Amino acid sequence: MGIVSPGFHGRRRESAVQLPPGQYLTEDFPVLSAGPTPRIPEEEWELTVATETGGQYRWTWRELLDLPFETPRVDIHCVTKWSKLGTDWQGVSLDVLLEDVETAADFALVSSYGGYTTNLPLEDLLDGQAWIVYRYDGEELAPEHGGPVRLLVPHLYFWKSAKWLRGIDLLTENEPGFWETAGYHDYGDPWREQRYQGD
Amino acid sequence: MARAAVPGRLTWRVARLAETRRETDTARTLVFDVPGWPGHLAGQHVDVRLTAADGYTAQRSYSLSAPDRVELTVQRIADGEVSPYLTDVLGIGDPVELRGPVGGWFVWRPDAGRDVLLIAGGSGVAPLMAMVRARRLAGSGARFRLVYSTRTPGDVFYADELRRPEPGLDVAHVYTRVAPEGWPRPPGRLTAADLGDGPPDRDCFVCGPTGFVESAADLLLARGHDPRRIRTERFG
Ligand SMILES: Cc1cc2nc3c(=O)[nH]c(=O)nc-3n(C[C@H](O)[C@H](O)[C@H](O)COP(=O)(O)OP(=O)(O)OC[C@H]3O[C@@H](n4cnc5c(N)ncnc54)[C@H](O)[C@@H]3O)c2cc1C
Numbered sequence: 001m002g003i004v005s006p007g008f009h010g011r012r013r014e015s016a017v018q019l020p021p022g023q024y025l026t027e028d029f030p031v032l033s034a035g036p037t038p039r040i041p042e043e044e045w046e047l048t049v050a051t052e053t054g055g056q057y058r059w060t061w062r063e064l065l066d067l068p069f070e071t072p073r074v075d076i077h078c079v080t081k082w083s084k085l086g087t088d089w090q091g092v093s094l095d096v097l098l099e100d101v102e103t104a105a106d107f108a109l110v111s112s113y114g115g116y117t118t119n120l121p122l123e124d125l126l127d128g129q130a131w132i133v134y135r136y137d138g139e140e141l142a143p144e145h146g147g148p149v150r151l152l153v154p155h156l157y158f159w160k161s162a163k164w165l166r167g168i169d170l171l172t173e174n175e176p177g178f179w180e181t182a183g184y185h186d187y188g189d190p191w192r193e194q195r196y197q198g199d
Numbered sequence: 200m201a202r203a204a205v206p207g208r209l210t211w212r213v214a215r216l217a218e219t220r221r222e223t224d225t226a227r228t229l230v231f232d233v234p235g236w237p238g239h240l241a242g243q244h245v246d247v248r249l250t251a252a253d254g255y256t257a258q259r260s261y262s263l264s265a266p267d268r269v270e271l272t273v274q275r276i277a278d279g280e281v282s283p284y285l286t287d288v289l290g291i292g293d294p295v296e297l298r299g300p301v302g303g304w305f306v307w308r309p310d311a312g313r314d315v316l317l318i319a320g321g322s323g324v325a326p327l328m329a330m331v332r333a334r335r336l337a338g339s340g341a342r343f344r345l346v347y348s349t350r351t352p353g354d355v356f357y358a359d360e361l362r363r364p365e366p367g368l369d370v371a372h373v374y375t376r377v378a379p380e381g382w383p384r385p386p387g388r389l390t391a392a393d394l395g396d397g398p399p400d401r402d403c404f405v406c407g408p409t410g411f412v413e414s415a416a417d418l419l420l421a422r423g424h425d426p427r428r429i430r431t432e433r434f435g
Contacts (some may be wrong), residue, residue, distance in 0.1 A: 024257075
């Protein structure tokens with residue numbers, strides 16, 4: 001137990017659900033990003049997946065919409081301590097997207113319009129754990145929440161769910177992304193409270 | 200985006216409140232003694248952890264508002280869990296736990312050399328004030344403009360310090376609800392005109408509530424600022 005701050009009792013907002021350690025519930029949808037919001041017209045949007053052997057796969061906005069979609073309802077956890085429960089999304093499972101991609105890579109470095117990057121083990125993007133989403137709560141995904149398309153990996157802290165998704169590089173070696181290079185945890189499991197390096 | 204600095208492993212340290220200053224009716228600056236503090240850059244923040252007698256804990260992030268001491272400026276949120284404790288209950292000598300400094304992106308380094316535009320909304324001025332103070336401390340010749348939006352003149356943090364003339368620092372207040380009598384600008388939200396007419400080749404730092412940051416960053420983009428030179432921090 002930490003040292004006690006005299007006179008601090010806390011609010012102890014009891015909730016029926018269990019949250020990851022250090023998190024509190026929020027009802028609104030806070031926005032966090034390192035710079036201004038990029039605005040990418042849908043006609044100009046495209047997604048590239050590049051493999052470790054130089055293979056390239058591409059989807060335009062239209063092609064993305066033609067893929068079978070799912071409507072995940074998931075809890076999300078931001079490293080700045082808010083958690084939001086039961087958020088509704090629509091998008092394409094990475095299992096569908098990566099189905100025909102030939103790779104032996106273990107890592108993914110995800111990149112965004114605007115230059116943001118974040119890294120994940122490839123296995124965390126597969127088996128029904130991750131989507132690329134273009135609708136939130138029944139509406140088109142707003143630019144400040146990553147529209148037209150963002151990644152959604154709800155079992156990791158939300159900085160891994162890169163907004164304004166543009167590309168996924170499949171790599172045989174792990175390469176830290178933007179926040180990971182700035183001292184944030186490489187993996188970012190909210191349930192193990194992996195906020196910063198060394199956690 | 201450029202890569203940011205890599206801090207080492209972050210450990211929790213015991214901080215004791217050494218001094219407090221009143222900023223407004225609802226905000227206080229807290230100065231802490233933190234043995235072993237490694238130092239920090241202007242713009243970084245700390246995580247504060249409070250622990251109750253029964254072991255319950257709460258954590259929040261606060262920007263460092265001075266470059267050379269562990270100073271936080273906390274705005275009391277009436278129904279908040281942590282900020283009212285920090286502003287009203289924590290007494291001189293009382294302990295809290297801190298870890299940091301955190302964040303290597305939203306920082307100003309005195310050797311950067313370029314002119315700077317700072318845009319603050321409410322308590323978002325805290326990390327920007329650390330930059331203003333770091334500039335002074337380093338004797339930097341970089342020109343700074345601080346555009347500081349508050350509801351009323353009574354909500355301005357560091358009012359005396361910002362009123363003192365300082366060569367190379369230009370401070371513009373934007374009041375959204377109530378302006379002082381005779382103030383040339385009618386109360387209202389930040390507009391492009393408030394950003395001044397300096398050239399857009401400056402490093403911009405924008406900090407405040409999400410909606411404010413979003414609209415200020417959009418104004419900067421519309422004025423031709425390079426998105427790679429605009430850094431934002433949102434207090435949620
Ligand atoms: C990087 C960073 C730097 C920051 N720097 C500063 C700074 O320098 N100065 C500063 O004053 N603040 C700063 N903040 C904000 C700060 O971290 C806290 O968010 C702020 O002090 C409020 O905390 P609190 O515990 O008092 O309020 P909270 O208890 O978190 O409540 C905040 C609001 O959320 C509502 N709320 C909370 N829980 C619920 C719930 N379950 N359901 C519905 N509503 C709820 C409350 O009613 C209240 O209106 C910073 C934030 C970040 C991310």
